[in-house]
Amino acid sequence: MPELPEVEWYRRYVEGTALNQRITAVNVRDAKPLQQSEEEFQQALVDHQFVDTDRVGKYFFLKLDTGTWLLMHFGMTGEPVYYRDTEDEPRFVRVEFVLENGFKLALNDPRKFGKLELVPDLEAFLKSKKLAEDALKVTEADFVARLGKKKKAVKSALLDQNLAAGIGNWIADEMLYLARIHPEVKAHTLTQEQLRTLHAVLQEVLEVALEYESDYDNFPDKYLTKYRWAEDKDIQGQCPCGKTQLERIVVGGRGTYFCPLCQKN
């Protein structure tokens, strides 16, 4: 479930497990995630070790002892997994890094939208992707200035990774719900106050998601996300306001949930 908070938890997980072990082999079960040749991966990784991690938005980086970085991008369904025994291996492992201690770090990814890429120059890479600062670090002034210029639906504008890196589909919906803004309003028509509010609720949503490890059932009662995916059928799909059902529309090609009563403009 990889938006910024999920990827941050993945980063902590990998940092706590897979660093400082010599890589003894790279097993490529499916080469699709590899952005360079398998030979280049073997050469860059085998007999080296991961020594550090970094993250910008949804992009997770593992630093090698050579100074080169390995990017893991999780796409829609990817996740890092760390295991030793075959029976603990998940079902959709694409690429597996075997470590000297007998454990393996792998990219598990049913839908195969994930990517692994060798990145010699991190700064140049981020620039080439036009990636903004991480959403946890973007200043209110930068956020307001950039968002206020976009001519498209605010929902789509929030998903641009050159606005604030790491905002994904559910976070955008949650931000708009908490700010009481309709997802199809054009971003450049928002007031300065609305733009500032969006920056504030972004920080709040990220904080909550990190605290609860994106376990939506534990989210505060005022959060739309809690109802969107509620297990409890009695509240599933309701607005937290309790007065109506959430509506689903498509904005910029993405499923978008909002409350027709709470988000009127």
Add this chain to the structure above:
DNA sequence: TCGCCTGTTCGGCT
């Protein structure tokens, strides 16, 4: 069986 899906990229418009 059909529709849905938490991300990114690319071709084609305007």
Add this chain to the structure above:
DNA sequence: CAGCCGAACAGGCG
């Protein structure tokens, strides 16, 4: 050229 939009990628799941 910049911004915007829709389609495409792939496959499990309810």
